[in-house]
Amino acid sequence: MLDDFLVRAALAAFGTAVAAGMLGCFVVWRRMAYFGDATAHAAVLGVALALGFGTSITLGVVIVALAMAVLIHGLTGQGAAVDTMLGVLSHGALALGLVAVTMIPGQRIDLDAYLFGDVLSVTRADLAVIWGGCAIVGAILWWQWSAMLTATLSPDLAYAAGINPRRAQLVLTLLLAGVVAVAIKVVGALLITALLIIPAATARAFAATPERMAMLSVGIGGVAALGGLRLAVIYDTPVGPSIICMAAALFAVATVGGKLRR
Amino acid sequence: MSLICAQNLEFAHGGQTVLHAVNLTLAPGEIVTIVGPNGSGKSTLFRLLIGALQPHKGQVIRKPGLRIGYVPQKLHIDPTLPITVGRFLNLPQRVSVGDARQALEIAGVPGIRDQQMAQLSGGQFQRVLLARALLGKPDVLMLDEATQGLDQPGSASFYRQIDAVRRDMGCAVLMISHELHVVMSASDRVICLNGHVCCEGTPEVVSAAPAYRELFGTGTGGALALYRHDHDHAHDHDHPHTHTHEAAE
Structure with a gap:
């Protein structure tokens, strides 16, 4: 079954959407969209470095995304003007990555695959990375859910209950780096944030509790992933952007539908 | 043994000393109020x-x-985060439905478990915060101007609830308040803070202390008098302390 590239693509897209759907809720609740962008853009630099040093792309992406995550986490603790710093880091890393790729001697690589994703070319090894990453994100979220939710609602409530909100923030940041590494092959560095935010935002109107919102977000992400893939196959469009289009369409329908219902 | 003991605390923010030489102890079961001007x-x-x-x-x-x-x-809940009262009460520890119901009842807001936190009125919201705090079976309740935004009957009834909770659960209460007249009458001990502890003691001792009168004014004879005369004297101050009016409201 895994010999069929379409089956592999579907599994990859679905797995990524599941991981992004779970984490995306926290990204929305904590307004970390910029944060996701910076980590995702840094992944392009990771691709360049991996090619330059001849290591695996996944490893390069994970290391650079984690480094960016830790750097941003450190900065947010300083109380600096965070959004400006994030803008600088995010686009600085993206530009540096784009430049660095062209300086690698020998091959001219197809950067589009990393900017916009290339899910039709995922291998069994990629699938293992994606579903392994998804399992790790799911397990950590399950284990830390209550602490992270409390810290998200109010850092002071968390402190009073003996939970360190800075630690919860760090865990989320690291998970974000993990999702970026997983998603880059599927939707590409430029659209990862969309996959995090849009399903969660779509789920908001239909959920009464954080848990239901997360589950709905996973479901909506999954529908967008498979629907987008199907559209891409039918109309011969790029898969990553098609998935995001599908998600955005679901969001539009949900928003208009929600307004009409009221 | 005291529940909380702060020794010689010093804290600066942006190069400005906010607190210095602050000592504070809280014994089990006592109600202590911290009063002081803004900042x-x-x-x-x-x-x-x-x-x-x-x-x-x-x-x-x-x-x-x-x-x-x-x-x-105050607790700002991001509008993107849906959460019912019932779910909120389960943070961070899970509690049984029965316990949650009881806590809401004690806090004076029964039957709102299924409502969204965002739809509550200011008074209901503060009471839900109180209910959540009670569910942890606290040794000490800490209230930071918990009645801000409530009208006078609302805050008076909130403090009656606190008093009842202390009686029933035996927890200590440490609170910050501007509402001197209500708070002082309900406290075992009052600490008057202005960067350092200006004075402390029973409400009677503190309201008679020169340091307290300097901060909150003497025109009305102190907060206990305010309590007795209620609104009548709150606007009569003729000295330049800008915080006095606010403190008396």
Whole structure:
């Protein structure tokens, strides 16, 4: 079954959407969209470095995304003007990555695959990375859910209950780096944030509790992933952007539908 | 053994000393109120006591395993985060439905478990915060201007609830308040803070202390008089303390 590239693509897209759907809720609740962008853009630099040093792309992406995550986490603790710093880091890393790729001697690589994703070319090894990453994100979220939710609602409530909100923030940041590494092959560095935010935002109107919102977000992400893939196959469009289009369409329908219902 | 003991605390923010030489102990079961003008470091002191801030000098000793029921001044819930009252009460520890119902009843807001937190009125919201704090079976309830935004009958009834809770559960209460007249009458001990502890003692002692009168004015004969005369004298001040009016409201 895994010999069929379409089956592999579907599994990859679905797995990524599941991981992004779970984490995306926290990204929305904590307004970390910029944060996701910076980590995702840094992944392009990771691709360049991996090619330059001849290591695996996944490893390069994970290391650079984690480094960016830790750097941003450190900065947010300083109380600096965070959004400006994030803008600088995010686009600085993206530009540096784009430049660095062209300086690698020998091959001219197809950067589009990393900017916009290339899910039709995922291998069994990629699938293992994606579903392994998804399992790790799911397990950590399950284990830390209550602490992270409390810290998200109010850092002071968390402190009073003996939970360190800075630690919860760090865990989320690291998970974000993990999702970026997983998603880059599927939707590409430029659209990862969309996959995090849009399903969660779509789920908001239909959920009464954080848990239901997360589950709905996973479901909506999954529908967008498979629907987008199907559209891409039918109309011969790029898969990553098609998935995001599908998600955005679901969001539009949900928003208009929600307004009409009221 | 005291529940919380702060020794010689010093804290600076942006090069400005906010608190210095602050000592405070809280014994089991007592109600202690911290009063002081805006910017006197009351909320900073609270955040030091719960561990959200680290003092630059001195230390905070909490009884090992101390359970704090914290009711913040205000809690902003991001509109993207859906949460019912029932779910909120389960943070961070799961509680049974029966316990949640009971806590809401004690806090004076029965039957709102299925409502969204965002749809509550200010008074209901504060009471839900109180209910959540109670569910942790706290050794100490800490209330940071918990009645801000409530009208006078609302805050008076809130404090009656606090008093009843202390009676029933035997927890200590440490609170910050501007509403001197209500609070002082309900407290065992009052600490008057203005960067340092100006004076402390029973409500009678503090309201007669020169340091307190300097901060809150003598025109009305102190907060206890305010309590008795209620609104009549609140607007009569003729001295330049800008915080006085606010403190008396």
